[in-house]
Structure formats: structure tokens, C-alpha cells
Amino acid sequence: MTGSSPEYRPGAYREAAAHSLRETPMVRDSVGSATRTFDSLRAHAYADVESDRWRDWARDVKGHALTHLDQYLEQAERSLVRNGVHVHWAATAEDVHRVIAKVVETHGVRTVVKSKSMLSEELDVNAHLESLGVRPVETDLGEYIIQLLDEPPSHIVGPAIHRSLDDCRVLFHERLGTPLDSEPDELAAAARAALREDFLSADLGISGGNFLAADTGTVALIENEGNIRLTTSVPRVHVALVGIEKVVPRFEDLAGLLQLTARAATGQPIGLFVSLIQGPRTGDEVDGPEEVHVVLVDNGRTTLFEDDVAWEALRCVRCGACLNICPVYRQTGGHAYGWTYSGPIGAIISPGLLGLDRALPLPHASSLCGACTDVCPVRIPIPELLIHWRERTVDEGRNSTAERLGMKAYAGLAERPGAFSAAASALRWTPWRAAGRALPVLSGWVQERDAPSPSPRSFRDLWREGIE
């Protein structure tokens, strides 16, 4: 966010969304094109397999893991310790910072290579490293771009999708001295050369973790560039930050989860590189880190787990499919949401992780069209969870009177699917500005737009037919 941009926090969503549409229309173009591509690749990849069965299976593996979460976390801890891994438990970001500070001090760390991790973004790890006098280097190309721009990620899979090729040309020209008319492969080569030096000199690699298999203590990571493999292989110490909801029972469960996550995220059969990390280098290995730490991070996840409705959001595998198909996300990209997790998944986990007060009005940043839930690989009922948070907002008296009345009516309708779809159809024929009032959160950006002509069929219908 630049210049006079609104603050980067969920509470500024309306202003930020309006600002984005008014001041940076090219963001909508970049985000729209990237998300449409991601989504069409996903649709093809789902069609190649019996994706309904895959998704039922994945929903149940994650559901099983969560409904036995304490047991699997304890088992994972035992397995990791047996493999020679240092295991840490962190309730808050500060706990994580303490673990990192200790590793930095013990090993005299000056440079850290990092692989893309939304958890690291959530925990503000880079700012912490800088406060310790350590240089954090983001090595995923998208993360590298936004680190150079000093911006947060705008998408959980493609952190720099809001930036065009021309933006990158100017940035790389200024920072790496490449010609302004460089082709993308020349820009990538320049980044590779700069980052290669950092890989070879860094003392510490910090990664996230897509999954943690409890029985073997395996941290599984998915990527396409090879930077995660390098981050976890070349420096002499590796720290993996893993959310407590990432644990799954068995090593074999990874077989389905790795494939489904890749299909949902980018339409690939599997990420081009998968790392299955058991622990530090052993006696018969020629290289690899001598020390591996796994930090099991709560940071609000138990609060989300305690919510009898919203806990289902913990099944999320962070594939980004719900962002790619969301008509609201596509308008603004992720920055307007003001936090690490944007789009539909951001709207349902932020109230749990940050607290409802800080997360408002994100649960309202949706038209409840339901397209997100149709694509979610772990079948999270996203609209139900959005309505749940809206109801809690109303019940706890946190919203304005006008919104309260609007949302009560809206939530009431949404609880009765027949009435809801009738009302939704009616809304499609309502003048846009009036619809903006009916859907309070949309009013912020509706005010900034000309009224579009109503579509004769709903977004959801169109999407189903693949015409979107």
C-alpha cells in the first residue's frame, strides 16, 4: 500500500477496498487475470479425478485429525523428538520470537533465508529478525518481489499477483540493475543469482509447513521453485513454523493431501517440489542441516477450535481456491482485507485468530454467493461460517444499528435456503446502490462504482456452467 493508502488493518476494509478500486484499477486487472487463470486450472484439475471423493476423503482426514488433535500433537512431538528434532510449543507470536531469538543467538546467525510461509507473515517474523540485527531474505520469487516493495502478500499462494510485469521490470531495474525492457526469464535469472549467494551464505533457513504427519514426524512442504528445498537443505540450521492444525495422522495421508492441495491451488497434479522432512542430517548423509527445530504454533488457533461452528475453518489447507473464485476478492485483491489471510478464508479465520473486534468487518466482505464452498478441497462451509460471525457480531452488539437490522434480516434469510435464494435473486434485480445498502459491507465500494447492469443469472449459476 502506498502514499495515502488507508491503514493496513481489517477495520479499514471499506476505505481500503474503495481506495483500491479508485486509485489502483490496474490491481483489479492483475488480480482478475491471475485468479481467473488459477481457477480455470483448478477446474480442469478437479475434472481429471473423482474430485468429490477426493474432497470427502480430505474433509474427513482433517476432521479426524482435529477431533483427536491433542493425541496427534502429542504423537507428532514424540516422533519428532525421536528423529532428533527440537520441538517448541508457542502460544503467541512472542513465544515464536523467543525461540527464533535463541537460535539466532546460539548460532551467531546474520542472514536468514526464508521460504514462503503465511504463518511467518502472521507472526511478523521478518520485523522480529530485523530487530535482532538479522537480515531476512524471502526466497520465493513472489515473496522476494513484495519484500523489495515492502508490501504484505495479497494472495496466500501468489503473494505478488497484484503486481504486473511492468511493475516488476521497474522494480528489478532499480534494485538489481536489469534493463527496463528485460523479459521475465531475464528478471528471474537476476533474482536467482542474487538469492543464490544468500542461500550459500545463510546460517539459518526458516520455512512453514503444509502438513505434519504424526506417526513419522514428517513436515511436508509444497512448492514449484525449489527454494523451499534449498531453504531446508543448505543452511546448517532449519526452523519450521507449523500451525497446530497442520497435524495429520499418518505419513500415507500425505499421498492424498499433497495431490489435492496442488490441484486446488494451481491445478497441478502435485507441486514440482515436495519436501518430506523427518529431521536433521544423519550419519550416512553427505549434507543437510545439522539442527532442525519445529515450532508448534497456536496464536489463536485454540480460540478458533473452541468456537462450536467456526472450528471447521481449521481444516483449511491454504490453497487459495476460495480467493480465486470470490467475486469480492477479485475486485480488490488481498491488501484491502488488512491482514495476512484475505478473501473468504481470511473472513472466516480472522475473527477467531484476531478476535471479532479486530476482524470486523471482514465477515461482511462477501455476497454469500457460495462459490467458495463449491471449490474448497476440504469442504469448509464458508458461507455458514460467515453468517455465524455476522450473527455473533449482532448478538454481541458490535455493529451499527443500520447494519444490525440489515444483517439480522439477511442472516435470517440465509438460515432458510429457499427463502435465501429467492431473496438473492431479488437482490440481483435490485438497483446496485440499493443492493449496496442491503449488503452493508459492499456499500463501501458500491459508492465508488457505477451501477452495473444486473445479470439475468446469478454468479453461482454462471460459474457452474463455466461461463464466468
Place this chain on the structure above:
Amino acid sequence: MNTRDQILTAIRAARERRTPVEHPGRFGGWRPVEPPPPLEGFEAMFTQAGGEVVHVSGTVERDDWLRTFLAEFQHLSMGAGVPPGIADLGPTRINPGDEHAADVGVSMARGAIAETGSLMMDARDGRRAQLLPPVLVVLVDRSTVHATVADAFESARGDLSAAIGLHSGPSKSADIGQVMVKGVHGPGRVIAVLA
């Protein structure tokens, strides 16, 4: 109470209100059409992702192919499991630890997977050699090609090294203006030699 116990206690309290979900069992890889035999399947998937596949009938043909292929390179890094004779086939072998100076690498796969077109790379063979050279040749014993990821993982679970990498094609990224580029961090060219 320490942090660990606090987290576990909070989870246990909430879990009492959750209806337990049963584990759904083994992932079946369900598909509408019957997959091809493993070797064909591997080749189709690996090449679709930009990898290259070479078939050789045995070690003599393999070494002939390597001699010709390696002729255009200067510095070779070699995995620990690669037959030592390959070091004499052309480029100067660099020392372990200097893999970043190699312009080509030869590694030995512990297996391959048809379902996803993946090579299974083991830490015991050397991780730097698998990742740092811009061009990587991977030797694969065709008897180790598994039909599915689930099969491969079941057979691997009793013998896990510190890290297993699945490599399913050359390194790629579309992060710069959504244009696909190859060879961003890992090898930009990967050739699986099936013997």
C-alpha cells in the same frame, strides 16, 4: 502450567464438544479412467510438467548416453549413490560442498511415481547435488517406479532418511507478471534416465 500443557488442555476441553470424525482410510486416488501402466504413466506426467525422459537398456547404453550428453558441460556434481565410474565420462568432477559451481549434476533416485510423474530423491544421495546445478540428470531403476503416491509412501515409510524430495519437473515460477519461467531456484532442466 507450561505453554505446551496450556495448549493441550484448551484443545481437550473443546474437543469434548466435538463429535469424533472417523479416519476415512487409505487414499484411493479415485479417477474416472483407468491409469496407464506405471512406466508409461510416469513418462506422460513427467514430460507434461517439462521434464525429459530417456530410456536405456542397461549400464553400457546408459554410460554411452551420459558420455554424449555430458560432453557439453565442464563441471559435474555427483550424488553419493551414483556409480563412481560415471565420474570418468567427461566433465571435471567437483568436490562435495562445491555443487554450486557445477553446471550439471547426476543424482540417483530412490524411486519414481507414475501418478504424479515424480522422482523420489533421498537425502542420503546428497541434497545439494539434487538442487544446485542448473541441469540435473537423475538415474532411475525402472523396477522402482510405483503406480501411485500412496504405494510409494507405503513402501518408503520403513526407511525414511532426514529428507525425501519429490521432484516432478524443472523448477518454475509465474510470480513475475504471471509469465511462466523455468529454472528459478532448482534445476531448470531435469532428465530422468530410466534403466
